[in-house]
Amino acid sequence: GAELTIDSDQILELKEVPRRLAVIGGGVVGMEFAAMFAALGSKVTVLEMLPQVLAMVDSDLVAVYTKHLSGLGGEIHTNSKVSRVVKQNGGLQVQFSTGGEGGAVDADQVLLAVGRVPFTQGLDADKAGVKLDRGRVVVDEHLHTDADGIWAIGDVIGGIMLAHVASYEGVCAVENIAGHGNRVPDYHAAPNCIYTDPEIAHVGLGEKEAKEKGIAVKVGRFPFAASGRALTLGQSEGYAKVLADPETGKLLGAHIIGPRATDLIAEATLAVQNGLTLEQLDLTIHAHPTLPESLMEAALAAQGRAIHIANRRSDTTTRAASGPTSPQGGEANMQNREKDMAATIKPSTPPSVPSAITPKLLELKKDNRDFLLGLHRQMQLIRRFEGRGGNGGRRRARAEEERLHLHQLPRARPRDRSRHRPQGRDGRALRQGNRHLAR
Template structure:
């Protein structure tokens, strides 16, 4: 067993941890990352990246079955499902190897094992590393960053069994395409899986306990997305409660209650996508001043915990549970440790993206929250059907919604649904970060022909100046 001294030790090598390590290395700090599984974490290996590879495949499948719209024809269109899955895994493997290269480039020491806080002596924090329950090393540093992430929440009676009931992991590597599927939960993860499987040809039902799908999104965008998904053949049950669950040899039957009426839903497979639980167990929080609230570590705006020298970033530090939030926190913490001046992250400037078809993206307040905050609003809307590029691409289904403070012209929120909106939302994120108002956005020239012109038109529409509706 060895003891090694560092400037900062990072527990967890996901999008928060490895980015914090790279930035700390750039700033001349001696850095160690302790990772129990795969560099890149859940996001890169089992989440953000491989799911986008799957969704890309499903988009291609959709296009191949709608070639007639573009004047093409193809006979016997088919796919090899195993190769679709394999490509997704290869993409994840390639990027995980890339993370290892970046850490090596920045002289970060990577230690394979399970890290946990192990007390402090003379201003030095200790982190013990174990493999298969056996301690292999003790590391010391004045600063420790906890970036242990989160895992899928499990509903009683719907524990993933690897066969009939899937978590996100099983849903990403199925041996064959199920003919029918029930997705429980309609957040980003649930809707993305529903979109993938529906566009690959499965019959899909979404069950959501809230009164609408994508419940964190603006209600108007949520309603638009629901209609689009139902038009594709999905069945969506909201305000729903799960009842008895009966497993057969190759099917699951679940009682679902909606508006007081019970209906039986029988499918081949079930995907549970009902949120996450922070990985706070067995990481040495006991006996420290670190507070845990509903499986997440409490932090201040600078990601500092109640224990001096210990920071927490990413999913373990609470919502929003997004990789880009974790990465930004990682950079902020690394710069703090290096003695630089940093600014807290404004949660309202963190964009959210859902990569279903059509895509959904947003930043800032929803209309409901802006009204509740007491603002007098100016709201602009612009449909994709009024945009030449969207029509030319065969993507006329979508809309952009902007919300401004009538008194100051501040962009309070922007909400989008349609093709490529996950790429376009960054324009509004920059506007919010730069504190631009309607005046600057109106004067901004958008290139033609692009779908991004809908963003300009939605700004103009808030002030009764839209040109193409």
């Protein structure tokens, strides 16, 4: 029944929004269209053969997205294998099986989004001496093929099949062709952007990959619910997450789900590409209120130095264990984190402050950072105490008494301005603009 389905090009040519849309494939393309049509009012059902949609994304981020899609009436069936698509009752029906049990989804349109492969048909690559491997052009580390004078880039060579990666490969290939050096593409900091709602973006190492490889990392998160800019935009879902080496603090990866995530990932990409540390990231002044502050705050949280959320010891240092993380476990952990974050968007208990505060202690130096952060937190707690009825409460009471006292004082009589207005011949007061009529 593949002839009854449409692809990612044909779905953009639809003249009306389908009332029911079935999406076969839970990859990037499938989930982007699922998010778009769910927002437009379609009843969206996603069928994915793997245990998790967006398999390349950490499960805690996926949990946030699936929760949002569910709120729009969407459904996701994982571990589901589609058997066929048939016409049924004037529409279409997708038949599938999950764990040996059969199921069916009725739809008006069925989007087939199971991924793309390199398109090399008709190139006559063998005649040019270009070697193919299962339809993919084979290149060396400099993007040169087996044939003299022929280089290849982009989707036809496989790898990371993204437009911005192909553009980067094109620059490397042209420089090699022009003899400007032997450029070898470096993919370790290639950002991946997913235009769902909310947006998802990530770069570098993820928690799932770290656990599978047994790499120790420390993790910091900052929820957009604590971001002033996100709140003014009315988009407080999601968070920014950073992963770093626990010994050196070197940033290894960043993962964002939330408003403008695909824009925010640029700063993290620069940091990962150049081996910057969490400290270098958090010591960079970020404008306020802006969304990029979330990365700085996540870097602080990873070091146990969070200011606008509580520091959680379990999040600041995580020892990676072998074995992949299940989506269910990741979702449960994320729900617990969201509850903790929602309940603790306030400064944590600050360290003690010395009784004698000298000008030297107030200097903006690295050695004074812990002290200054603690002082800042204490000032926040004092303000909160005053707002709940401490000294501030007594001051407000005195101000209220003064207001009531002034309210009881006799007021001066208002001035009768009509007696001072120019008079006309009939004795009536004239408006300022009509004085010439009385002359």
